[in-house]
Amino acid sequence: MTMCRLASCALIALLPVPGQAQDLTLPAAARQLSERTSPFASYDLPTGGFADGAVPARRFEGRVERRTFRINGASSTTLQLMAPMRQQLEEAGYDLVFQCEDRGCGGFDFRFETEVVPAPDMHVDIRNYRFLSATRSAEDAISILVSRSGNAAYIQTIRVSSQTTEPADAPAQTAQTGEATADLGQMLQRDGHVVLRDLEFDSGAGTLLPGPHASLKQLATYLQDHPEHRIALVGHTDSTGALATNIDLSRQRASAVRDRLVNQFDVDPARVDSEGMGYLAPIASNLTPEGRDANRRVEAILLSTR
Template sequence: MIKLSVLSACVASLFFTTTSWAQREISGHPLVALYEGAELGSGEQFEFDTYRLVTGFDFEDRIATGITIEGRITRLYHDNPDERSEHEIFANYLEAFEDAGLSVIFQCAGDGECFTGSTRNAYRNFNGFAAMNGGNSRYAAGTLEHDGRLAYIAFGTGRHGTSIDIIETTEMATGRVTVSAEALASGLEANGHVRVDGLLFALDQADLLPGSETALQAVAELLEQNPEMSLYVVGHTDSSGAFAHNISLSQRRASAVVTALVEQYGFDATRLEAHGVGPLSPEASQASEAGRALNRRVEIVLK
């Protein structure tokens, strides 16, 4: 097996100074070294855009399923060396990304896991992912820390080529989130409310993503250490989109946090009350992406 390495040095900050949708051709990405013997067939980067990440396959409806995220998007494709199998190439990339800290959300191998024999274009149809086209195709998607921020990685190997998509978000990577029961208690004591960093949601969705466990655990420890404490859990959004939709989205995100604390940690539901205020209480200007990213948050407030 040929050993790959995932590189992380000299990567630009992920706090974007522009929301440009401009596309440019590129020759690679600092996060990944191409498989030995492979030559880049195509590479493109969008400074800021939305991306539909495949995180599963619905065998009943025969379609790929996933979540929508946003950030700087890099898409790479290379032809496979003739003498290497799909399994070997994919295994090298998987090992390299896992060595770099990849937390896998979804992984599959071939017909019966990734898709069916008659639905091998499902990934291409979902988001243009080109490589998945044969019965021995392999695919994985996950998250890793990149320059202190959360990056999503999707990579797959088919009969002829390999696709690697990298989405660099403005969300803080879970491993670097400074959140603890003590920090939350201090914020509540000082201000009566505190933001809970590290609660992750897909774009325009209310389901908590993998990687939210650290933040949930901090709130759980706070409640355990203070058995008389009751909290409002308040969702906030940026100002993009319709006002009524944002109010609903923020409410549903707050409710998802309450549900997780009640169902996963066993807290009495009467101690937690979910509310959503949409864009009504921003922390920063809505004029920049960095400001909007700060405004998308969940806070806890003393009752």
């Protein structure tokens, strides 16, 4: 793959992004949208394009860091955005495992068979994206996904590094859980609501999959720490199908989340309401797959104190 021309690359002002893997630098206008770190987890690093019904992948285990960024008004192509980051990885000793461009990756199928942070924190235009995966050791790997959507560009990085603390180390886990809980609680109190982004349901059904769903544990801990607070869980759908059907589905999903909080995390049922809005409160356009992904969600809403 050809590196971008010097004149083109010069248009991309690069600045360090604190905490980014290997001090990876991104365009100066890049604004971080999300960050999620799992102290000990697994990630299936794509090693090829979509073929025979699947994306070939190699599983890595360790500390997994997921970050997304947005660049408003971006005029650079996906290659101009990807090339400097690829060069940085090579200079840091990474071996490129796989790289591709939209159709060459497998288009729609690749995008939906590999891990992508949910919208609105990451948007992928299936006609305009690039992907790269690289490794530096048996325990150190990284993937970069770059896409343009309208007048904005999005960058996702997922990095796995060696685990320095045993997963059974209770103090370390407690510290991580407390940190994540504080983040969720701060968003809940600051904004009055928070999207529980890691929930997974059977397609077209109200059944909440087993998880683990870290957001529910964090929400339960927040409620334990704030016994005066109540919440409402509100389900939302995209605009596909009839309104009555979508309201019923969104209500089922919110109710399933409430049941999980009550039955698995011992939350007082009197402190949790549930309701469904169907497609009546979108947060993105229903005209694109990314927008529909964003609109399918369950939110926790902070109610007045008891």
